[in-house]
Amino acid sequence: MAWFTRKDKGxxxxxEAKKEAPDGxxxxxxxxxxxxxxxxxxxxxxxxxxxxxxxxxxxxxxxILFDNNEFTELDANLSSADPYGxxxxxxxxxxxxxxxxxxxxxxxxxxxxxKMNGLDLTVSCMDFAFIGGSMGSVVGEKIARAIDYCLKHKxxxxxxxxxxxxxxxxxxxxxxxxAKTSAKLALLSEAKIPYISLLTDPTTGGVTASYxxxxxxxxxxxxxxxxxxxxxxxxxxxxxxxxxGFQSAEFVLDHGFLDFIVDRxxxxxxxxxxxxxxxxx
Amino acid sequence: xxxxxEKPIVELEEKLAGMKExxxxxxxxxxxxxxxxxxxxxxxxxxxxxxxxxxxxxxxSRHPERPYTLDYIYGMTSDFVELxxxxxxxxxxxxxxxxxxxxxxTFMLVGQQKGRNTKQRQMRNFGMANPEGYRKALRLMxxxxxxxIPVVTLIDTxxxxxxxxxxxxxxxxxxxxxxxxxFMLDVPIITIVIGxxxxxxALGIGIGDRxxxxxxxxxxxxxxxxxxxxxxxxxxxxxxxxxALKLTAKDMLDKGLIDGIIEEPLGGAHADVQASxxxxxxxxxxxxxELRKLKPEKLKEARIAKFVAMGEVAxx
Numbered sequence: 001m002a003w004f005t006r007k008d009k010g011x012x013x014x015x016e017a018k019k020e021a022p023d024g025x026x027x028x029x030x031x032x033x034x035x036x037x038x039x040x041x042x043x044x045x046x047x048x049x050x051x052x053x054x055x056x057x058x059x060x061x062x063x064i065l066f067d068n069n070e071f072t073e074l075d076a077n078l079s080s081a082d083p084y085g086x087x088x089x090x091x092x093x094x095x096x097x098x099x100x101x102x103x104x105x106x107x108x109x110x111x112x113x114x115k116m117n118g119l120d121l122t123v124s125c126m127d128f129a130f131i132g133g134s135m136g137s138v139v140g141e142k143i144a145r146a147i148d149y150c151l152k153h154k155x156x157x158x159x160x161x162x163x164x165x166x167x168x169x170x171x172x173x174x175x176x177x178x179a180k181t182s183a184k185l186a187l188l189s190e191a192k193i194p195y196i197s198l199l200t201d202p203t204t205g206g207v208t209a210s211y212x213x214x215x216x217x218x219x220x221x222x223x224x225x226x227x228x229x230x231x232x233x234x235x236x237x238x239x240x241x242x243x244x245g246f247q248s249a250e251f252v253l254d255h256g257f258l259d260f261i262v263d264r265x266x267x268x269x270x271x272x273x274x275x276x277x278x279x280x281x
Numbered sequence: 282x283x284x285x286x287e288k289p290i291v292e293l294e295e296k297l298a299g300m301k302e303x304x305x306x307x308x309x310x311x312x313x314x315x316x317x318x319x320x321x322x323x324x325x326x327x328x329x330x331x332x333x334x335x336x337x338x339x340x341x342s343r344h345p346e347r348p349y350t351l352d353y354i355y356g357m358t359s360d361f362v363e364l365x366x367x368x369x370x371x372x373x374x375x376x377x378x379x380x381x382x383x384x385x386x387t388f389m390l391v392g393q394q395k396g397r398n399t400k401q402r403q404m405r406n407f408g409m410a411n412p413e414g415y416r417k418a419l420r421l422m423x424x425x426x427x428x429x430i431p432v433v434t435l436i437d438t439x440x441x442x443x444x445x446x447x448x449x450x451x452x453x454x455x456x457x458x459x460x461x462x463x464f465m466l467d468v469p470i471i472t473i474v475i476g477x478x479x480x481x482x483a484l485g486i487g488i489g490d491r492x493x494x495x496x497x498x499x500x501x502x503x504x505x506x507x508x509x510x511x512x513x514x515x516x517x518x519x520x521x522x523x524x525a526l527k528l529t530a531k532d533m534l535d536k537g538l539i540d541g542i543i544e545e546p547l548g549g550a551h552a553d554v555q556a557s558x559x560x561x562x563x564x565x566x567x568x569x570x571e572l573r574k575l576k577p578e579k580l581k582e583a584r585i586a587k588f589v590a591m592g593e594v595a596x597x
Contacts, residue, residue: 077596077597078594078595078596079594079595079597080594080595081593081594081595083536083593084525084526084527086525087525088512088513088522088525089512089513137592137593137594138592138594140591140592141592141594144589166480166481166502166503167502168502168503168508168511168512168526170502170593171501171502171525171526171527171528172500172501172502172526172527172528172532172533172536172538173536173538173591173592173593174502175480175481175484175501175502176484176538176588176591176592177591177592178457178460178481178484179460179484179487179488179588179591180588180589180591180592182457182460182461182464183460183461183464183584183585183588183589184589185461186461186462186464186465186585187585189461190465205481206480206481206502208453208454208457209441209452209453209456209457209460209481209485210456210457210460210481211457212453212457213451213453213454213457213458214457214458214461227448227453228441228443228447228448228452228453228456228481229441229443229444229447229448229452233443234443234444234445234448237442237443237444238444238445240445242445246445246448247448255449255450255451256451257451257453257454
């Protein structure tokens, strides 16, 4: 028997009890800087001392982008079916229910339309807290409908990606969401409506290999992990340690796949400048 | 190579061979016994191959003697002009393609290529393309588009290569761009999964007006092994993962994610390579005959509509 086998079951923390979001009064960044959560919120969830971008969700992004936090949410009534009757260590339906309860979200993406500094904008924003921001039928369908809305109302489209990739529990249906969203983006592109893709920490797998990389402008937050294969898979494949900064937003920018990196505190202003320039010709 | 479920069949076949040998040397009348045994083998084969589990089909899709992309291309055509390179980085040998005629019609044929022996496998990178492979595929498809030549893609990959350089050169971007651009092609696209259809690496050349799968192939979001490793945290649950993923041709057809299944010879595609080649050739010609009637705009519209309809959600 291995010497490190844990005999005492009582000291394991179940996944659902682990905390992801800053909870409580103080937040500590990976480099050890400590900041009051109220101050963090006022600073667009960026640590003022080291510039660390805390992972946030659709609620916070909408609050940052839309004027006076006023927006209309679209397709909020969609939630996941269980098309494959998928069961691994627990049934998919239970995972969905647990995630909905924990996060208060219906699935891993929310769409909203509203004004950003007076400009019309439609935003689909992923929530990593919901099963790792994984893309299944609901994510694909909501993004497809968001693009339909943009086509109909001629509003620019901003996609904020934050995902581990396709959702395994919907198997091939998840895979086909890559095709589905890309088809809609092809139509948006033909209609000459601007599409900005913002990649945030982390954006990997099938999301990177579809809509996240298809922006007229691909932009990212500093330090975000961006890649197709995850770092662990690559390390196992090549049998070597990965260079420092590999798959960081800065690395991806350097290799030519991003237009620029934007500090979250400047996000609204930079997007406004960009979209305004596309309007005036 | 012998798969576990093929063993009882082979045992009987060996027995039959022995019996035939015996019949040659002696006058003993074993003809009847031979006939009975032959029938028994036929029946066992039928039963075995009709009731394969999903995991057994995955095994067949990876059979080392299974025909690969170039076997189909050289088998179906006699004038193949292979085209190389993505014009940017290099020629990815895990992705092959070129022009050839089938029944007087020129096609652009593109597909992942696996290797037959150790040296070839290394050269072909086990059929795992790098970004330049996907860019080469797109370049060829766009040439086809320019000269109004229909496209056939043959899928056989354990995945897009998850390597360091692949990331540096934008594996995600390369696949994403293919998805989008394939929707914009004016020419018919016929896609056939001839072996393994692993995730984005397969879909990267998989946007077809007709998507077909051969009977003993798989196509899904992840391989059963990787799924087992992530969801069950062990490599041991690959058979369960294959069941849960519902990754066979029949599963995909049931969900409306593919348009048809190409039947394989009894025993799998490798059991009668010529018959497999003929079946693929027939499928290409039959489907092209229908697709050629459609105007480019209708073709694209239908292609987009088909993929946009994929997905199952609950709407309250």
